[in-house]
Amino acid sequence: MTTTETRQDTLGEATLGEFAEGLRGELVRPTDPSYDEARSIWNAAHDKKPALVVRCHGVADVVRAVEFARSEGLSLAVRGGGHSIPGFSTVDGGLVIDLSPMNAVRVDPNRQRIVAQGGCVWGDVDAEAQAFGLAVTGGLVSTTGVAGFTLGGGIGWLVRRCGLACDNLVGADIVTADGQYLHASEDENPELLWALRGGGGNFGVVTSFEFQAHEVGPTVFAGLVFYPGDQAARVLRGFGEAAANAPDELSLAVNLTTAPPLPFLPEDVHGKPIVAVLGMWSGQTEDGDEATRPFRTLAPVVADLFGPMPYNAMQTLLDPLFPRGMWNYFRSAFFTELGGKTVDALVSSHSQVPNGVSELHIHHLGGAMGRVPADATAFGTRDHEFILNAVARTPDGNGFDEVAQWARSASAGLGPDAASYVNFTGEGSEESVRASYPSSTYDRLVAVKDRYDPTNLFRLNQNITPSAAPGR
Known part of the structure; x- marks a missing residue:
């Protein structure tokens, strides 16, 4: 039994009572009726059982929770929105700082x-x-x-x-x-x-x-256009060519996916491979049709749903496709151009997708993002025009390992040395974290970590290991 586990077992009612008394928010324990709700997160692939969940109502609660976790030797997880793909927003046997009540x-x-x-x-x-x-x-x-x-x-x-x-x-x-x-x-x-x-x-x-x-807004020109799945290579190549001339106001992505049974799609494509180009023109709304047209004429069209819409409508357009409670695993890879072997690899991965809710997202980057100096922020990769997000999902645990392996293979298909993106990475290994940053950036992050968290209290994340940590 570890030191942390031993300390948790010996936390007495008096200690916990004093801790709870000092909170403005709520301390939730495994015996409380609200515990299962309090411990659950968006990604159901991580079903963990924390010893304590602190629902913070202000900064004072956060300070007290951090001090309590540190003094009692508890592993500490921090939950904002709770979408963490690797499950970092929860922990077995430790303390979860739940910030969700702080949503002003x-x-x-x-x-x-x-x-x-x-x-x-x-x-x-x-x-x-x-x-x-x-x-x-x-x-x-x-x-x-x-x-x-x-x-x-x-x-x-x-x-x-x-x-x-x-x-x-x-x-x-x-x-x-x-x-x-x-x-x-x-x-x-x-x-x-x-x-x-x-x-x-x-x-x-x-x-x-x-x-x-x-x-921005309140009206933007946005939406999505669908193409037949057998046109994926043509769409991807055309998308890459059109993206080279895209103005900054236009952000788009290609989804290699499976056609959902929705009324705006013909029944004969339901459940079959399909390609969607989706995104938003945030310039003058009347210019949106012309600006997006090169991306809406890449191949024979199944359905074109682009048009003026409220900005907030576009921001919620994908919500029904990503409900709480599914098992999720993501992998990512940045790449420079959309053609040749890259297109072949993406089409091959799409053809091998294990189920109808897993898909490949290819986002066009550049523009303002690419003009920020490389050393201005800790974000690791700005000189690549595209990023792949391989989205692997299952309704429950059945078949999850298979789809996760598919996502790993899809990202690896773009090259073994492709940099990854910390928010689209399904695990938090040291290898995956280092692959997300240039070496000079990583070293600078270690220096900041050494200053503000030398004992690695905040380690449930894409962890930057401090210099004094064991093994370094």
Whole structure:
């Protein structure tokens, strides 16, 4: 039995009672009726049983929870939106800091700033910001947590016009491993802000994020167009050629997927391989039809659903396809061009997809994201025009290992040395983390980790191991 497990077993009622008494939020234990709800996360592949869940109602609760976990030797998981693909937002036998009650959003339309608490999901941010015609690059699914998405980078429908979410992060409040409450900005703790822009949850619990916002909406030209599955190679090559001339206001992706049984698709394609091009033009709405047309004429069209729509409608368009409670595993790979062997590898992987809910997403990057200097943030890869996200899913555990292996093979098919993206990686091995950053960036992250979390209290993440950790 480990030291941590022994300490958990000896936590007495008096100790826990004193801890709970000092919280404004709620302490949930395994014997409580709300425990199963409190311990569950979006990705059902991780069914863990924490010893304690602290539903924080403010910074004081976060500070107290961090200090309690440290003093009692408890493993510590931090949950914002709870979408963590590798399951880092929960832990067996440890303590979960649940930020979901901290979901307030404040918009300053004059300065074009958005401040979002650490428990917000992107639906919370979009609802408030769009009231003032503002937005920042957010998740492709509105239930995605602001915290994990931003700290790992943040690729969304505004990535080419506005950059990554982390590129727009101008300030953050954070509780560090020693219980300090710090502000990170260009003027205060600037190296910490640099690390938070892509370095993941390694440095503490971020209780609020301040973003530079942009004028977007309320109407955008967006949607998706479907092509026959047997036209995948043609669509991919044409997409790559059209993407070379795409303006920054246009962010698009190709999905190699299976046709769902939806009324806007002919019945004879239901359940068969299909290709979808989807995305958003965020410039003047009247220019959207012409701007997106090169991507809507790549092959014979099955259905074209592009048109003017509210920005928030586009931000929630994919929500029904990514419900809570499925088993999920992602793998990613950046690549430079969409042609030749890359197209062949993607088409081959699509032909081998094990079920109808797993798919390949190819996102076009560049634009504003690519113009940010490489050393300006901790985000690792900016010089590649595309990224593959291999999305492997099953309704339950049946067949999950098979689809996870398929995702690994699909990403490996783009080259053994392809860099990965921390938010689209299904595990947190040291190898996968190192592959997400250039060596100089990784070394700089280690230096920040050494300063703010030298004992690696915050290790349930895409972990940057501090210098003093055993084995280094």
